[in-house]
Each structure stands twice: as C-alpha cells, then as structure tokens.
Amino acid sequence: QRCFTAEEQxxxxxxxxxxxxxxxxxxxxxxxxxxxxxxxxxxxxxxxLKSIGVINTQSGAPTLELTGGAQKRLQSLTPTGKKLRIHVTLGDEYPYAKALVIIESTDE
Structure with a gap:
C-alpha cells in the first residue's frame, strides 16, 4: 500500500x-x-512511489501516469514550446524484473 496505487494493487x-x-x-x-x-x-x-503510477493503455501497453511531485518535476523539465513524451517498457525473467523509461522532448 505504501508503494503502489490502488489500480496497481x-x-x-x-x-x-x-x-x-x-x-x-x-x-x-x-x-x-x-x-x-x-x-x-x-x-x-x-x-x-505513489506519484508514479504504472497503468495500461486500451491496447494493453504499459504507460505512466504522473501525479503530485512527479508531475511537477516533469513539467519543470519541459522546454517552452515542447511536449514531453514518456516511453516505458517492462520485462521479466523470473525471478528478475526490469523496466526502461525514456523521456522524449517533441514539438507540440
């Protein structure tokens, strides 16, 4: 409960x-x-931990939903006239789990 959103749980x-x-x-x-x-x-x-939520798109692909301090930090990184896009991929090979997150700046 300390680490995960209700949706993740x-x-x-x-x-x-x-x-x-x-x-x-x-x-x-x-x-x-x-x-x-x-x-x-x-x-x-x-x-x-709770300001970063891992959710799935309609197609099932993982994506991130940022709130609170995480959302504010993302906004502070956004250059004027640009939009930040977050890419995330998840993987596992029991007993290991891995994830890669890339934040990309794009034109609006």
Missing amino acids: AKAARRKGANEPASTLAKRFAAKEACAKALGTGFNRGVT
Whole structure:
C-alpha cells in the first residue's frame, strides 16, 4: 500500500498463478524506479512511489501516469514550446524484473 496505487494493487490481485501478483508488482516497482531516475531526482523533491503510477493503455501497453511531485518535476523539465513524451517498457525473467523509461522532448 505504501508503494503502489490502488489500480496497481487491483491489477496484481487479478493475476493468477504462483508468481503472477509478485511479478506484476515487481515490474511496476522497476518502472517507478526507472522513471524517478529519468526525472533526475530519484525519490526526492516530492517524487514518491505513489506519484508514479504504472497503468495500461486500451491496447494493453504499459504507460505512466504522473501525479503530485512527479508531475511537477516533469513539467519543470519541459522546454517552452515542447511536449514531453514518456516511453516505458517492462520485462521479466523470473525471478528478475526490469523496466526502461525514456523521456522524449517533441514539438507540440
């Protein structure tokens, strides 16, 4: 509850199988850590585990939803006239989980 949003916890609870809930949460934790590093703060300056939510698009692809300090940090990184786009990929090979987050600046 300290690390994951209600949506992330619910998704993990729906997963069936011996390692599925833990695997789901491990990948999301890895994405949060990667995002905090991509923001250049780690978990400091208002960027918390719960301010970075890992959600899925309609097609099932993972994406990030930033709130609070994480959202403010992202906004502070955005150059005038630009839009920041976050790319995220998740992977696992039991018992390991990994994530990669790239923040890209694009024209609006």
